[in-house]
Amino acid sequence: MENGEIKQTVLLKAILAKEASRVLSLMDANQKNNILSAMSEALQQNTKEILSYNETDIKAAKEARITLSLIDRLTLTKERVESMIKGIKDVISLCDPVGTVIEETNPTADLNVKKIRVPLGVIAMIYEARPNVTVDAATLCLKAGNAVILKGGSEAINSNKILVKIIREAGVKAGMPAGAIQFIDTTDRAAVQEILKLDNFIDMLIPRGSEELVKFIKNHSLIPVLSHGKGLCHTYVDKDADIDMAVKISVNAKCQRPAVCNAMETLLIHKDIAYAILPKLHKLYTEANVELRGCNISKNIINSMKSASEEDWNTEYHDLKLSIKIVNSLEEAISHINKYGSMHSESIITNNEETANKFAAEVDAAAVFINASTRLHDGSIFGLGCEIGISTQKLHARGAMGIKELTTTKYIAKGNGTIRN
């Protein structure tokens, strides 16, 4: 497509989405749940077709020598499709947030003020390789009464096309307005730039992907952005930690799925416990093929480690790599995290409640874990149904975002000839 054609196509899709959003905003939970059920059935019936389209994308990605971490994100399996379907069922079981009264006051005898939840309108999602985002985003947006515009990564174009086709056709048969799910089916980057200008039609933009993508969108969007940011997460093993627990959590936080944003990138260990724990961790990490990069003090304990540089403290590996630093105090750990962390997920392992509380209060992050793995920072685990991402910004939403973050509010004030004196 030429640029002029892309501009027209994107604009038309945005207008259609806005029109559909007015219809969606008035639908009740039953109507929306029927649509979602139809989508989940259709995904079930067409799993083979989905996997076959996904195979095409994976083949192309391998030929293009894309990183293993990206291929992991791109890959669908029968289990991951099942997980999408389960995600839809979770969304169906969520209470419809639209119409909920959040606050109610009666400032005077003749004025009642309610603050209620209403849909945002049109939400655009710009994301990278993961095809499951297509289904998660569309269904969560729909349940919250919003239309959605989807722009996935070019690597997943075939997987996304088939997923959208399946859920849209099933949705429309079940009563969804046809404009409710818009899919930008060109892989041309110009389409993204056109989306960013349409603040008259799009109410919120959610970028999900690399730090560069998010930064580019934040700097160029006229539409308010709800960003899923980078995750440079730490685990701090305090001097009062239970060593077995600390080992178990530190291994889980790094190894369970290293390619995702809530995996640990830097391990901080109090000096008083370093000699007791580091050899154990070194053994397990070595068995798990984790490459370790240590500060000078930790290299005194495990001589074979590479040296960590300033750059390592600033790096989100997304891979089986880990930087390790020995700290002299809780305060040093907190200040390292507040300096290098991405305000995503930070964990402390300690049996000292006072220490845990200080860490939780002073670490500036979306989620603080006490004696738990950062990998637990997830909308599904936190009871939000499937998640739309994890926000590292402080406005509108912070941390795991669920359906409520896809709504806004409206005051409804009823009077009886009430005026201002």
Place this chain on the structure above:
Amino acid sequence: MENGEIKQTVLLKAILAKEASRVLSLMDANQKNNILSAMSEALQQNTKEILSYNETDIKAAKEARITLSLIDRLTLTKERVESMIKGIKDVISLCDPVGTVIEETNPTADLNVKKIRVPLGVIAMIYEARPNVTVDAATLCLKAGNAVILKGGSEAINSNKILVKIIREAGVKAGMPAGAIQFIDTTDRAAVQEILKLDNFIDMLIPRGSEELVKFIKNHSLIPVLSHGKGLCHTYVDKDADIDMAVKISVNAKCQRPAVCNAMETLLIHKDIAYAILPKLHKLYTEANVELRGCNISKNIINSMKSASEEDWNTEYHDLKLSIKIVNSLEEAISHINKYGSMHSESIITNNEETANKFAAEVDAAAVFINASTRLHDGSIFGLGCEIGISTQKLHARGAMGIKELTTTKYIAKGNGTIRN
């Protein structure tokens, strides 16, 4: 000051604010209330001095032939200072939002997740003439545990200087960290541009003032913006309206304080009631010196009105001017409002509940009033203590904003060696 000097000064103030914010974030409600009490006493004791500094600003404004509407915003009186002091007392009486548990879940037996309110950190306010914003903003930010950077309009520089001096000195004596209230004391516009770049130190920026100011800031800020937008508010008199009530509310919405954002700018009247109400309104508006601009149909009823042009439907007069349009239906009223409105405050006068509910559901605005004046859209009236502005955006906050909008959230997840499987 030269540009380099302005840059250094602004940066230093932002760094000092960030440092102070870490101290403020750990203060309890008592400590903060003591500081606020000291401020309110100091304002009381120094009212004469405040009015004298304000007099200097007003004199300069009159000499500069600034509009009446701006001079109204700039003017302080004994009553308006009393109102600021009352505002602080309201803030003291507000529950401290910091630490409140908003949600709590136990996803598994060994994981407890709390979502709690925490301060944002540093908030910058860029505003225009109204000096009361200085005190409202500083005290609300403080109660929510935030440091604040204030950049008021150049017209109010003397009023703002003395207000900040009084509350800062009183606050510090009562235990406030000295960096908590930063005042940009140059009237050079370059200072605003420097503030917009400091996203490493400033967590939120609130512009308050003209549409142009807000737009400029939104387009140039690297800091997330919470904007107080323009108010192009409508009142729709439905065919099922009580005529006396409709007259009372329509006059109040236009005349009670025309220079503010929640005053009505366009009156929509159903054709079936137009002949009955328009002559009554014409009489009262004429007595109140309101200049009327009507559509062709309304001019058939009141011949002496000026003609309203397309531009009038798009204009926020902020003045004793009103555009009037006769509509054929509720649907036409809703669609006019959704086309021309600024999503601020919209009112319907009707005794028909179904009509009222349809209007409330389909009008896309921060606040919808039923049988009440748009002038009631106000944080103090809505029970939020004094207000920080009225947001016309959909993210983070919509409508009258209070202390909760000056906070963010943090998940605190406590486990017992809990990992992800």
